[in-house]
Amino acid sequence: MLAVEKLSHSFSNGGEITPVLHHIDFSVDKGEMVALLGSSGSGKSTLLNLMAGLMKPTSGRILIGGIGIETMNENRLAEFRRSQIGFIFQSYELIPHLTVRENVELPLVFQGMKAKLRRDKAVSLLAKVGLGEKTEMFPSQLSGGQQQRVSIARSLVTEPAIVFADEPTGNLDTKTEKEIIDLLIELNRTLDITFVIVTHELEVAKRTRRVIQLRDGRLVEDAVWAGEDD
Numbered sequence: 717m718l719a720v721e722k723l724s725h726s727f728s729n730g731g732e733i734t735p736v737l738h739h740i741d742f743s744v745d746k747g748e749m750v751a752l753l754g755s756s757g758s759g760k761s762t763l764l765n766l767m768a769g770l771m772k773p774t775s776g777r778i779l780i781g782g783i784g785i786e787t788m789n790e791n792r793l794a795e796f797r798r799s800q801i802g803f804i805f806q807s808y809e810l811i812p813h814l815t816v817r818e819n820v821e822l823p824l825v826f827q828g829m830k831a832k833l834r835r836d837k838a839v840s841l842l843a844k845v846g847l848g849e850k851t852e853m854f855p856s857q858l859s860g861g862q863q864q865r866v867s868i869a870r871s872l873v874t875e876p877a878i879v880f881a882d883e884p885t886g887n888l889d890t891k892t893e894k895e896i897i898d899l900l901i902e903l904n905r906t907l908d909i910t911f912v913i914v915t916h917e918l919e920v921a922k923r924t925r926r927v928i929q930l931r932d933g934r935l936v937e938d939a940v941w942a943g944e945d946d
C-alpha cells in the first residue's frame with residue numbers, strides 16, 4: 717500500500733544545508749494501523765509531508781498503491797492527493813460556516829459528485845463516527861472530540877487508499893484522546909482503512925499494533941507490540 721524506499725531529505729536555506737531524514741525504509745500493508753512516533757524535531761512532519769506528496773524528497777522513493785508519487789507533476793499529484801489520500805489534522809481544519817454534513821461533503825464537491833449521493837455518503841459516515849444526530853450543526857456547536865470525529869469522517873469520504881493523521885489527539889484531553897483512538901481502531905478493523913498516525917505520545921503509539929520510531933531523522937525502531945490489544 718505504502719512503501720518508503722531509501723528516503724532522505726535535506727532543507728537548503730541560502731546555501732546552508734540541513735539534513736533531516738536519513739535513508740528511511742519501511743512499508744505499510746493495506747489495512748494496517750501504524751504509529752509514527754518521535755520526539756519534537758525527529759523529522760515526523762517532514763516525513764509526513766513527503767509521504768503526502770506535499771514536498772519532493774532529496775532522494776529516495778515514496779510509492780502509494782505501487783505508484784511513485786515523487787515523480788508526479790503538481791497537477792497529477794494534486795488529483796492523486798484528492799482521491800487517494802485522507803488527512804486528519806491536530807486542529808481539525810473544519811470550515812466554520814459550513815454545517816458538519818457540508819464539511820464532510822466538501823471533498824466530494826471537488827470531485828464533482830452529485831448532491832444526493834454526496835449527502836448520503838456524508839450522512840452515513842457521520843453515523844459511523846457517532847454524529848448521526850449532529851449533521852446539521854456547525855463546528856462551533858461541537859466539542860473538540862466531536863469536531864475531530866467530523867474531520868475523521870471527512871478524511872474517509874473519498875474512500876482513500878491511506879489516511880494520514882497528524883497528532884490527531886494533540887488538542888484533546890486524555891479521555892477524549894482515548895475515545896478518538898478507539899474510533900480509529902474500530903474504523904481500521906471494520907472498514908479496513910489503512911492509517912498512519914503521527915504522534916509524539918507513547919500512550920497513543922501503544923494503542924496501535926505497529927510502531928515506527930524516528931530519532932534524529934533516522935528510523936530506529938519498527939516493532940509490533942507483543943500481546944497488544946485483543
Ligand SMILES: Nc1ncnc2c1ncn2[C@@H]1O[C@H](COP(=O)(O)OP(=O)(O)OP(=O)(O)O)[C@@H](O)[C@H]1O
Nearest residue numbers: 727734736754755756757758759760761762763916
Ligand atoms: N524548512 C526548513 N528548513 C530547515 N530546517 C527545517 C525546515 N523544516 C524543518 N526543519 C528541521 O528539520 C528537523 C525535523 O523537523 P520536523 O518538523 O520534521 O520534526 P517533527 O518531528 O515533526 O517535530 P514536531 O513534533 O515538533 O513537529 C528539525 O530540526 C527542524 O528544525
